[in-house]
Amino acid sequence: MKPAAIAFDDARHTLGVAEMDATHRAFVTLAAALAEADNATFPTLYGELLAHTREHFAAEDARMRATRFPAIGEHLNEHQRVIGELTAFNRSVQAGRLQLARAYVRESLPGWFDLHLATMDAALAAHLRRTGA
Numbered sequence: 001m002k003p004a005a006i007a008f009d010d011a012r013h014t015l016g017v018a019e020m021d022a023t024h025r026a027f028v029t030l031a032a033a034l035a036e037a038d039n040a041t042f043p044t045l046y047g048e049l050l051a052h053t054r055e056h057f058a059a060e061d062a063r064m065r066a067t068r069f070p071a072i073g074e075h076l077n078e079h080q081r082v083i084g085e086l087t088a089f090n091r092s093v094q095a096g097r098l099q100l101a102r103a104y105v106r107e108s109l110p111g112w113f114d115l116h117l118a119t120m121d122a123a124l125a126a127h128l129r130r131t132g133a
Contacts, residue, residue: 006031006110013117015125023056024117031113035106039098046093046101050086057083064124067133075120082112 008028014021030052034045057079064072089101127133 005035005106006113012114015117015122017125017128019059020121020125020128023059024113024121027052027056028113031105031109035102042098042102043093043096046090046105049105050090053086054083060121060124063128063133067128067131069124069127071120071123075124078116078120082116 006028008025013024013028015024027049030045030049034042034049037045061076061079063069064075069075085104089104092098093101
């Protein structure tokens with residue numbers, strides 16, 4: 001059974017913080033393209049997803065620090081964990097071994113995104129709206 005493709009759902013994924021919503025939409029667009037990519041384009045798209053995710057997390061991390069977000073420790077740790085996974089798979093991708101990275105993108109990333117957005121990012125967005133940041 002093929003897992004559900006990653007897709008941005010306005011009703012579930014919009015958090016009401018324009019910068020976060022735009023970044024999440026771009027992440028989903030890249031991840032969806034990567035899930036369908038052929039072997040020739042997969043390495044380039046994977047590199048783009050990794051670079052985007054690093055920038056995405058760095059921006060969120062900076063906002064959490066600047067606004068003294070109470071749950072910053074857990075959120076930073078989650079970002080570091082995911083960047084670590086993406087970076088480890090990137091070494092394989094750059095060596096031409098795509099199978100595990102493909103499985104990660106198709107099977108793990110969609111569920112992680114939904115959960116992370118509904119919990120950690122929703123809490124951050126609420127904090128940002130409360131503080132007017």
